[in-house]
Amino acid sequence: MKNALILTGFHPSTYTGGIETFTKTLIGLIELSNRKAEVICASEFGNAYNLYHAFIGQVYTAGRSLLSLRSGTYDFVVANGYYGGGYFPKNLNTFTIFHSTHAGYADALKGFVPLSTYYEIRYVIGELLERSSASGARIIAVSDRVKSELEGYYGLGDIEVIPNPVDTGFFFRLHDKEELRNKYAVPRNRKVGLFVGRWEISKGRDIIERLMQELNDLYWVIVTSTGGETSPPEGENITTLSGLNRTQMREIYSLSDFMLFPSRYEGFGLAAAEAMASGLPVIGAPVGFLEGIYLMAPFSTMSIPIAWTDKNGIIGKIKDSIHKLFSDEYLCAEISEKGRDIIVKNYDAAVWQERMKNMLCLN
């Protein structure tokens, strides 16, 4: 039995981002085919080439450590986006999965971060590491958006789109809402807005902070994943949670009334997809897979502009969407039901498994 190798940034057991969730699912799929999946994480390497940005140095060091790998060592190698930078496959079947592009991410953040950060994300991580990670590999993008960015920014071609998987058999609406609210000490009689993600500008934390000040009648549940810029605010109308497992996440989706997803950039937007699978209406920006969702009725009423400049307009639009949602039970139910249907039909784990198995030749 040969093994597969996954080259990634952080170990999926210690980090809770979308890529780590994906990596866990991928490991499961590989193991189903009677192979062992070894994971190599950049975070476990040193900055052997003494780059100023230590993590970029770690990524390059990790990739370069695989230079001596030759055909036959592994059945195949999977690199997660730029974490494959510095690894140039030599006769080894390699797949690079792009969950986003850092060029696109940088452009979404332009003006919100110092210029040095913009250049670092755009060019060092994007143009250099990301582009090199695609070298000699079959390329997979997790959304049409990411595909078009890979083509547009890096001139890459022959890209297969395989959307991220959502375990719709696991993520569904639990019906004991009151009990769940008791469990997490969330008031039973309040309307609850949910935010899931890193607490940072790219995810639209500034938008949520402002809404928290302006909408006193709402209660917020903030679930942060590791790696945010700062801590979320504390207050009597806020419950902040972190490091939740998927069972807890399912409960959180089910106890909330809506998810707010004002992200400025997403490759796919897994949290929003899980929320929709759980029947939760998502008020959000057309990023990642939501770009296509918000083109359709009734979801278009929940779409807000991407928060690049006009913050006031966005706040107004969010308030408007919240009002529509709470004042029209029929609309709320329709969004909840159709949202889950779309996720089941297009992004279910079984669909992903089949496509991924074909791609990786696991059959």
Next chain:
Amino acid sequence: MSELKGILYELPDVERALILSPHPDDETLGCGGTIALYSERVDFTVIALSDGEAVNVSRDNKADLRKGELEDAMKILGVRDIIFFHVPDGQFRHHRNEIREKLSELFMLKKPQVVFSPSPFDVHPDHTETALACIELAERFPSIKVVFYEVYNPIRFNTLIDIGKVVETKKEALAKYHYSMLEKEDIFTSAVLSLNRFRSLFTLRDSYYEAFWVLNTGQGLSDIIDWFTCSISPPSPEDRLLSTIRVADSLVCQMRTAEGEVKERDGLIERLTSDLHKNEETISDLQNQIRLMEESVFRKIARKFHSIKK
């Protein structure tokens, strides 16, 4: 210099040789002395690939003029056989197949033992194209030795031919190229002879030398690149990436430092501006107090008292 140990001072012992000249004059610039030196015992055929009609001089019939100049120069060097391919001057890259086909036919017909060509590392694109065609054909005609000569760029060589005895003949032949050398044949001649003279640095003899690289049978383009670049192998993709990342990483770091300094200075400017405003307020307060004092009754009485006293 270890390089000198392998240098040859004679051409291979041959009877028939082709000289590929992309434009009339290249053959004389690069190997006019050698042709003159060997023309008695070697049957040279000069192939002018183009007529040189793109030369930048204000004359009609430029092709005819240059062809005539070539014929005159070859008479001096002792070459009787001249063939014109009439490939458009400056357009060799668009006529690759045609050049290869014509050369191939000629190789079969003339059965040369040596073919002279400009080196592939020459700034003139027609010269490079000629060399590349020659390298490619050498694979199909392995009995033919390819010899690269210098025109616009000095090359790394393995053969030096002492042309001291015939340098005047070379000068005489070069002098025939009035229009080919843009009506500045003196400058061309002096430049090319300086290069020939420069090669005496390697022999430490008071003479002139034409430098060549005689290709070994079976040497392909990668060997040629390796030779001309003195075996400096290009960095691997991972090393190239690393060096680019290092540069970008350093630039970002410098930029971040500069941003920090700007931020610090902005803070200082803000503090100083705030101090300035406070000081301006203090001055304004003091001025108000002075004005009030000026307007006070006591001040008026004091002023009156002083005026009466005077």
